[in-house]
Amino acid sequence: MKVVSYGAIVEKVRDACMEANFKLADDVRAAVEKARGTEESPVGREILDQMLENAAIAEREQIAICQDTGFAVCFVELGDRISIEGGLLVDAINDGVRQGYRDGYLRKSICHPLTRKNTGDNTPAIVHLELVPGDALKILLAPKGAGSENMSRVAMLKPSDGLEGIKTLVIDRVREAGANPCPPVIVGVGIGGTMEKAALIAKKAMLRPIGSLNPDPELAPLEAELLGKINDLGIGPQGLGGRTTALAVHIEVFPCHIASLPVAVNINCHASRHKEILF
Numbered sequence: 001m002k003v004v005s006y007g008a009i010v011e012k013v014r015d016a017c018m019e020a021n022f023k024l025a026d027d028v029r030a031a032v033e034k035a036r037g038t039e040e041s042p043v044g045r046e047i048l049d050q051m052l053e054n055a056a057i058a059e060r061e062q063i064a065i066c067q068d069t070g071f072a073v074c075f076v077e078l079g080d081r082i083s084i085e086g087g088l089l090v091d092a093i094n095d096g097v098r099q100g101y102r103d104g105y106l107r108k109s110i111c112h113p114l115t116r117k118n119t120g121d122n123t124p125a126i127v128h129l130e131l132v133p134g135d136a137l138k139i140l141l142a143p144k145g146a147g148s149e150n151m152s153r154v155a156m157l158k159p160s161d162g163l164e165g166i167k168t169l170v171i172d173r174v175r176e177a178g179a180n181p182c183p184p185v186i187v188g189v190g191i192g193g194t195m196e197k198a199a200l201i202a203k204k205a206m207l208r209p210i211g212s213l214n215p216d217p218e219l220a221p222l223e224a225e226l227l228g229k230i231n232d233l234g235i236g237p238q239g240l241g242g243r244t245t246a247l248a249v250h251i252e253v254f255p256c257h258i259a260s261l262p263v264a265v266n267i268n269c270h271a272s273r274h275k276e277i278l279f
């Protein structure tokens, strides 16, 4: 049995909150640079240049890439042969978020949904916990801004809507979102499960490294097709026109009930912050 201390988790989550907000992830940077090389619109190229310059300044000055420093979403894989010493895992994550947002001077954006009273420390984090075999603890921290999250949707399609219905839903969602999620975006699509499962796998799919091929041979060409169609919309960087509306489309599927076809579209912006912690 491997033992991980409460304090070690707090410290790593704290540091990850700051790093994710200060440094554009390598896969996102590479995708933006690649798009800069293929973008046909001069304005689009200029916006992509500005995004790269903004990221360079943020990393150098250790300041946030964007003023919306997001909801601290965590996908946690907890091995069955690992023990947390000194407290509860979720408490440690929240303590880490509290310290990271305080020490990094990151905006505290979390409030009561009705009174709108701010919690004051960007907690609670959203923790999705999965129990897995082994002695590792993996935390994928993904601070998520509201501009892109607000553009996401869950739809309960009819099974007869089929693949064409799914494609239409995804493309229409990105078209209707327009400039709101700060394109170029990353589009996560969750197909199947129940209403909440579709939303969860859409977010998980969205966080797959950009440039990685979907291991499912049926989904990889579908991702490429949707990416092509989305980039034909002409929305472009920051909605000012161009070929680069999305950097990637990632799809995950899960079995569903014979009488339903849930589909979720979760959109992330060009900041697409994420940082993995491994024990």
Ligand code: SF4
Binding pocket: 066, 067, 068, 069, 144, 145, 146, 147, 148, 180, 181, 182, 269, 270, 271, 272
């Ligand atoms: S969508 Fe992303 S880049 Fe735009 S304001 Fe929100 S966090 Fe910032």
